Amino acid sequence: MCGTSGIAFAERVLTAGEIEGKDVLEVGSLDFNGSIRPHVESLKPARYVGVDMMPGQRVDIVMDAAALVERFGPASFDVVLTTEMMEHVRDWPTVISNLKRVLRPGGLLLVTTRSIGFQYHGYPYDFWRYEPEDMRVIFTDLDIEVLERDPDSPGVFLLARQREHLAEVTPVVALYSIILGRRVAEVSDFQIRNFRVRHWLAPRMKTTRRMATKARKRLRSDVVVPLWAALPTGARVGIKRVLRRS
Ligand SMILES: C[S@@+](CC[C@H](N)C(=O)[O-])C[C@H]1O[C@@H](n2cnc3c(N)ncnc32)[C@H](O)[C@@H]1O
Numbered sequence: 410m411c412g413t414s415g416i417a418f419a420e421r422v423l424t425a426g427e428i429e430g431k432d433v434l435e436v437g438s439l440d441f442n443g444s445i446r447p448h449v450e451s452l453k454p455a456r457y458v459g460v461d462m463m464p465g466q467r468v469d470i471v472m473d474a475a476a477l478v479e480r481f482g483p484a485s486f487d488v489v490l491t492t493e494m495m496e497h498v499r500d501w502p503t504v505i506s507n508l509k510r511v512l513r514p515g516g517l518l519l520v521t522t523r524s525i526g527f528q529y530h531g532y533p534y535d536f537w538r539y540e541p542e543d544m545r546v547i548f549t550d551l552d553i554e555v556l557e558r559d560p561d562s563p564g565v566f567l568l569a570r571q572r573e574h575l576a577e578v579t580p581v582v583a584l585y586s587i588i589l590g591r592r593v594a595e596v597s598d599f600q601i602r603n604f605r606v607r608h609w610l611a612p613r614m615k616t617t618r619r620m621a622t623k624a625r626k627r628l629r630s631d632v633v634v635p636l637w638a639a640l641p642t643g644a645r646v647g648i649k650r651v652l653r654r655s
Pocket of ligand 1: 412436437438439440441442443444460461462463472473474475491492493494497498504532533
């Protein structure tokens with residue numbers, strides 16, 4: 410979800426001069442709980458296209474961000490925006506490459522995403538955490554104008570400008586995987602399935618353990634204690650003796 414600090418960042422760095430009369434693409438545009446689109450549209454772009462792999466509010470085209478160049482062609486937008494999506498993209502190098510290649514020379518790219526310390530959140534999957542130093546490597550082929558941490562929660566905000574000629578560099582970065590808890594180049598199907606099972610099981614195991622403890626306590630107070638009290642003294646002494654010996 411685009412939080413208030415992400416929206417404030419976009420409002421600060423995306424000025425009328427950068428947007429008015431320009432072609433704007435927002436990637437992962439579904440409005441869960443806040444969007445930068447109203448601000449950007451108030452600055453009168455010539456065109457605003459919102460794409461997301463899920464249909465819904467503020468989504469114009471349902472598609473995978475890995476196919477942006479195929480769909481729109483290279484150098485087709487002046488401004489490309491993506492907020493809170495990159496942590497959810499398993500094949501991040503392909504999507505980043507698409508974000509760069511649909512940008513026109515001199516165009517602006519705005520990215521907000523999550524860093525290490527931000528909790529797991531689905532939408533529908535959650536894979537990566539990005540630190541400022543990762544962003545520097547990933548966007549080394551663009552001119553980074555602003556790179557800062559989210560002041561409210563672990564996250565990073567980037568504004569970068571496309572050079573006259575994109576000499577794309579394939580980033581060699583092992584990102585922090587939220588499902589493995591360490592930096593890796595990629596995650597396998599097995600690791601994703603394994604995490605999902607553990608993630609699904611964990612709260613249910615907790616509930617089961619809590620219910621078992623409650624049942625044990627109830628058994629003791631409702632059955633064992635009254636039964637013990639009802640036994641004749643001689644029987645209680647005998648049982649204690651047997652238990653002590655065992
Ligand atoms: C946490 S939501 C963020 C939505 C919105 N941008 C915001 O800031 O609140 C992540 C969005 O990215 C979309 N998404 C994830 N992977 C995608 C992909 N490969 N292609 C297109 N959209 C994707 C999801 O469908 C989801 O709507």
